[in-house]
Amino acid sequence: MSLTDRELWTTIHGMALGAAFLLAFTGGLAGLYGLRHEWLTHRGLLADLRRLVAGTWIMAILAWLTVIVGTWIVYPWYRAEPPVGKEVDLTQYPRSYLLENPDLAAWHNFGMEWKEHVAWLSPILATAVAYVVLRYGLRLSEAPEVRRAMIVLFTLAFIAAGVAGLFGALITKAAPVF
Amino acid sequence: MSERESAEREVAARPSRTFHNGPAAAAVLAAGVGCAALGIYTFLAESSLAVASFMELSKAVGPLSGKTVFAVLTWLIAWGILHTIWRSRNVNFNAIFVLTLVLVGVGFLLTFPPVFLLFAPEE
Numbered sequence: 001m002s003l004t005d006r007e008l009w010t011t012i013h014g015m016a017l018g019a020a021f022l023l024a025f026t027g028g029l030a031g032l033y034g035l036r037h038e039w040l041t042h043r044g045l046l047a048d049l050r051r052l053v054a055g056t057w058i059m060a061i062l063a064w065l066t067v068i069v070g071t072w073i074v075y076p077w078y079r080a081e082p083p084v085g086k087e088v089d090l091t092q093y094p095r096s097y098l099l100e101n102p103d104l105a106a107w108h109n110f111g112m113e114w115k116e117h118v119a120w121l122s123p124i125l126a127t128a129v130a131y132v133v134l135r136y137g138l139r140l141s142e143a144p145e146v147r148r149a150m151i152v153l154f155t156l157a158f159i160a161a162g163v164a165g166l167f168g169a170l171i172t173k174a175a176p177v178f
Numbered sequence: 179m180s181e182r183e184s185a186e187r188e189v190a191a192r193p194s195r196t197f198h199n200g201p202a203a204a205a206v207l208a209a210g211v212g213c214a215a216l217g218i219y220t221f222l223a224e225s226s227l228a229v230a231s232f233m234e235l236s237k238a239v240g241p242l243s244g245k246t247v248f249a250v251l252t253w254l255i256a257w258g259i260l261h262t263i264w265r266s267r268n269v270n271f272n273a274i275f276v277l278t279l280v281l282v283g284v285g286f287l288l289t290f291p292p293v294f295l296l297f298a299p300e301e
Contacts, residue, residue: 067246071239071242071243071246072236072239072243075239075242076236076238076239079238079239079240080238109291109295110291110292113291113295114289114290114291116242117216117220117242117245117289118286118289118290120216120246120249120250121213121216121282121285121286121289124209124212124213124216124249124250124253125209125213125282127209128205128206128208128209131205132201132202132205132206135201135202135205136197136202139197142197143197143199143202143271145271145272145275146199146202146271149202149206149271149275149278152275152279153206153209153278153282156282160286
């Protein structure tokens with residue numbers, strides 16, 4: 001069993017970084033939701049806070065790595081133009097392959113067009129949450145309006161990443177980068 | 179001494195810091211500005227071939243390279259400015275957050291293909 005460079009990078013992008021971000025979301029959300037004085041002892045809050053700071057920063061970093069690898073390494077392979085005047089196997093050029101086939105064109109015109117843009121909202125939102133959690137720490141439990149805002153932004157970051165991840169998986173099935 | 183008392187002493191022993199929500203509001207609003215910027219740059223690049231060409235910082239990546247780089251720069255600059263202004267202040271966080279949600283909504287809306295492709299020039 002072996003992976004080509006392209007398969008390796010698409011695996012890192014979608015299955016390692018992206019999937020880890022999506023899976024870690026639940027833990028981060030639970031941490032933010034549970035950061036309340038009335039629910040936990042101070043020691044419990046301190047322990048939860050350490051996990052929350054680490055978790056939100058890991059998620060923000062994963063989100064950045066996912067979009068950077070996706071945009072600057074994998075995407076150029078996806079959108080590469082086939083050479084003009086030569087008979088080529090279009091499956092090597094996923095974007096052109098999808099656009100050439102009317103039954104598949106929507107995967108690019110809707111799926112990839114949405115995915116490539118909306119994914120970038122996720123690291124911006126996740127970084128804001130990670131920063132606020134790090135800066136305010138336990139004091140976040142005394143500012144419910146700020147904590148609630150973090151939960152909303154965190155969820156929006158997850159939705160953006162989820163849309164990108166879902167379409168990434170579906171587009172890869174229709175026209176894999178290899 | 180109970181576990182709780184011990185933990186409370188640990189917290190109480192920390193230096194007291196006045197709570198200013200300004201830095202949180204700056205981070206939140208700047209994230210909204212960054213999201214809206216990505217939406218606006220996407221919309222502009224799809225509406226104008228000249229803008230799309232300007233956004234093409236990398237030939238391999240295409241206009242997406244400029245849209246994302248400029249959006250990230252816009253976000254960081256906005257964050258820097260807002261943080262400088264609000265770092266020792268308390269602001270109306272709820273109002274800032276509502277504004278942020280509107281800006282994030284603009285970001286989501288203008289990066290949604292059925293919206294931005296409405297304005298794409300004919301190929």
